[in-house]
Amino acid sequence: MPAAPSPKLIALDLDGTLLDDSGRLTDRSVTAIEAAVDAGHLVVLATGRPPQMAVPVTEALVGTVRHIVGGNGSIISTFPESLADDPELLHLIGFDIDDAMTVVATLREHDAAYGFALATDAGFAHEPGFATLMPAAVHDEPVPDATAIGGTQAFKLLAFHATLSVHDLITTVPNLIGGRTSTELLVSHMGADAVEIGPADADKCTGLRWLCDHLGVAAADVIAVGDEWNDLTMLEWAGRSVAMGNAGDRVKAVAGEVIGSHAEEGVAIFLESLLDN
Known part of the structure; x- marks a missing residue:
């Protein structure tokens, strides 16, 4: 029986990555994230949205995801523990x-x-x-x-x-x-x-690096997944970088691997494969 993969911090962009082409979080993606967390991984949302705009489209992850790197790295907060709670601000670059x-x-x-x-x-x-x-x-x-x-x-x-x-x-x-x-x-x-x-000093890499320092996670133990130019810095920094199939050529060139598109539930399939290996 293969050994379980070592715990990772998995940073997921939202639009064009975790959300499908209609801007929804699919049931399969929710199940895959829950399974990754149950296996010991930390899943973080790393998005251009401020936390207040990220939570409404990811409510199904309440109790699973713990942190948001929002505003392209300028706003780091907790993910609410219930729908009645607001994100708690941890760090900001304004x-x-x-x-x-x-x-x-x-x-x-x-x-x-x-x-x-x-x-x-x-x-x-x-x-x-x-x-x-x-x-x-x-x-x-x-x-x-x-x-x-x-x-x-x-x-x-x-x-x-x-x-x-x-x-x-x-x-x-x-x-x-x-x-x-x-x-x-x-x-x-x-x-x-x-x-x-x-x-100029605020981007997804800056915010994600702050959170990793806060949580005691090394860059080598970070998996970053994204599709757009605002994901480039975190893809370059993370120990494992993954581009979506719908990403542009510049993003794919930086990433270490390319998976299926957001319309094909590429993140869910990637997480399922990660847990199977």
Whole structure:
């Protein structure tokens, strides 16, 4: 009888990875994650979503998953132990709300067709058009101006455009906002048709590495699974890196292996295989 695999921390991206092509968490995926946890592995959600947006689509994992690396690494929290609980913040990398306001004002002045979503210490708000760009449902109602949410620290600023693609924005936005803020900000692809603007030192690798240090887990014992550009740093850092079949060529080139697509329940099949070996 083969020896049981040594315990690993398994970091799973959500959109385009764990969630299927309709943005759902399938029963097979839930069962596979439960089996991995029962076998002694730690399963962590590593997502571009802030925890408040990650929990509603993964409620079936209550009592199984314990941690979320959210906001592309800028917000690390617990996963609620019951549906009545909120995620408990463990660590965050934010930037001054004035810098977020400066970015929004600069882009609006350049082109009124920009729209925004903003997460701060006061909450989360998104403008009309944002929900249609996300791969899964956004339950909060849109507001005319996301910056009206207020707060003192911004954790996640998303920008989108009525006609420009996300790859256009990756090129355009850095040139427009460069040098205008007190904090060095990085523009990255967050896995949907919007770009994320945040501190240059905040990404999934930074957040996942903090959590691993917090839990006493070595990089060699981490399995990271993802599909998008915002997964690249954690795939490069993890001891074992896995790209989805629906990932782009750049992500597949970084990963050590490629599995089935999110539409084919690739994560569930991978976890089942992991437990069988």
